[in-house]
Amino acid sequence: MFKTGFERPEKCFQCGRCTSSCTISKIMGDYRPNRIVGLVRHGLPEVMLDKIVWNCARCMKCVEYCPQKVAPADLISSLQYQAVSRGSAFPEAYGEMMKILSETGLAFRQADVTDRDFEVCNRESMGLPPLTAGAKGRLREMISKINAGEM
Amino acid sequence: MTFSSPSVYWGCFASTKQYCVEISTRSLLKSLGTNLRELEGWSCCGHPLKGPNPKLWLYLASRNLSLAGDGKLLTVCNGCYLSLKEAQHLMRSSSEAAGWVQRALSIEGLEYHEPEILHAVEFFYDELKGKDVARPLKGLRLGAHYGCHSIRGSFKGFDKATNPGMLEDILGMLGAEVVREYPGRLDCCGATLMAVDPDMGFTLASSKITQSHEAGLDGLVTPCPYCFEMLDSRQETLAELKGTQAMPVLLLQQAIGIARDIDQRGLGLNFNMSPVGRILRDRD
Numbered sequence: 224m225f226k227t228g229f230e231r232p233e234k235c236f237q238c239g240r241c242t243s244s245c246t247i248s249k250i251m252g253d254y255r256p257n258r259i260v261g262l263v264r265h266g267l268p269e270v271m272l273d274k275i276v277w278n279c280a281r282c283m284k285c286v287e288y289c290p291q292k293v294a295p296a297d298l299i300s301s302l303q304y305q306a307v308s309r310g311s312a313f314p315e316a317y318g319e320m321m322k323i324l325s326e327t328g329l330a331f332r333q334a335d336v337t338d339r340d341f342e343v344c345n346r347e348s349m350g351l352p353p354l355t356a357g358a359k360g361r362l363r364e365m366i367s368k369i370n371a372g373e374m
Numbered sequence: 375m376t377f378s379s380p381s382v383y384w385g386c387f388a389s390t391k392q393y394c395v396e397i398s399t400r401s402l403l404k405s406l407g408t409n410l411r412e413l414e415g416w417s418c419c420g421h422p423l424k425g426p427n428p429k430l431w432l433y434l435a436s437r438n439l440s441l442a443g444d445g446k447l448l449t450v451c452n453g454c455y456l457s458l459k460e461a462q463h464l465m466r467s468s469s470e471a472a473g474w475v476q477r478a479l480s481i482e483g484l485e486y487h488e489p490e491i492l493h494a495v496e497f498f499y500d501e502l503k504g505k506d507v508a509r510p511l512k513g514l515r516l517g518a519h520y521g522c523h524s525i526r527g528s529f530k531g532f533d534k535a536t537n538p539g540m541l542e543d544i545l546g547m548l549g550a551e552v553v554r555e556y557p558g559r560l561d562c563c564g565a566t567l568m569a570v571d572p573d574m575g576f577t578l579a580s581s582k583i584t585q586s587h588e589a590g591l592d593g594l595v596t597p598c599p600y601c602f603e604m605l606d607s608r609q610e611t612l613a614e615l616k617g618t619q620a621m622p623v624l625l626l627q628q629a630i631g632i633a634r635d636i637d638q639r640g641l642g643l644n645f646n647m648s649p650v651g652r653i654l655r656d657r658d
Binding site: 224225226227228229246247250251276277278279280281282283284286287288292294297299300301303304307313314316317320321324328329330331332333334336338339340342344346349351352354355356357358359360361362365366368369370374 | 384386387389390391393396397400412413414415416417418422423424425426427428429430431432433437456463464467468470471474478481482483522523526527528535536561562564566567568569570571574577578644645646647
């Protein structure tokens with residue numbers, strides 16, 4: 224698997240700016256991005272990280288404030304991928320989204336939405352044109368190829 | 375500089391659930407006399423799957439770029455903007471990623487392209503510059519909520535990540551009394567956490583709204599459908615779970631549309647769950 228993020232854990236000198244800017248650290252004291260980067264650098268068992276990597280809010284503050292361009296949020300993204308690849312549990316919502324995406328090409332199904340006056344609305348009733356999106360052409364096939372590891 | 379006939383990338387959320395984004399954007403582009411080009415066969419931008427399924431993220435994002443061609447591509451969601459910008463940045467900096475994408479796209483008979491990806495804030499800023507507004511938002515103390523994915527990332531964005539001002543500049547053009555700095559201005563709305571730990575998401579959204587009260591704001595304005603969902607659509611839940619006080623929240627396109635005197639339904643204001651009546655009442 225090639226690298227899809229911009230993480231550079233080897234450049235980290237543990238200044239802790241990522242953690243002092245981290246959205247989650249403020250409400251969950253034991254979540255510390257600098258520690259995650261440190262654990263990766265020292266090659267400690269990834270299993271220790273499998274659960275906590277899903278707590279990232281992806282606010283990208285750590286990416287912005289890191290003086291070394293370590294991009295901790297990207298590192299955490301790649302740890303999420305490693306966790307999934309090892310077969311460890313991941314949030315249910317992603318599984319559901321994957322299912323809808325494989326069928327429709329979109330992350331959600333078109334929904335009827337109730338407005339403030341309790342009127343039930345959909346694209347047609349609001350005069351919106353039909354969606355030009357969707358799993359057209361060979362997209363559906365590509366999604367299943369990628370998911371099956373054939374690409 | 376003006377942008378002529380951009381393609382519009384709607385994104386899943388704005389076109390399947392948070393309809394006021396698509397409705398208000400269409401009305402606004404029409405009132406500005408800007409034609410839009412629909413992208414035929416677009417799909418999810420891949421953003422939510424970037425962590426668990428990075429190859430699929432990259433494929434979906436690059437595929438949408440390839441459909442857009444080499445012109446302007448307007449995005450109306452922070453998540454889509456970040457996803458497409460990150461994919462483009464990766465394609466420019468990694469020959470391995472670029473090679474894989476090009477091979478994969480060719481199976482679908484597609485070719486990779488490099489559109490100019492525009493965020494709604496930079497797009498509307500340019501569109502509005504030098505234009506009069508019909509009904510200025512006079513006397514309203516408004517604050518900007520950018521949302522993380524409009525300003526931060528590994529690529530060069532449209533504004534300064536640690537101290538942006540373009541969204542406030544737009545509110546100024548609309549005649550509002552702009553509060554340019556308040557605690558938590560650049561904080562996260564918590565949307566990503568809804569898939570993992572909703573209570574943590576609600577804590578962040580509530581803190582954001584509470585801080586806007588402390589700054590004495592009459593309303594918050596955001597360009598992002600997900601931030602809008604957290605800060606507007608979920609206000610009843612926030613009041614119930616966190617005791618959060620109500621705060622009017624508008625989408626950027628709605629705020630601009632109100633100042634341009636576009637009718638309320640044309641801006642999808644019937645979908646706002648926050649007390650936007652407070653903002654609209656004084657104007658009727």
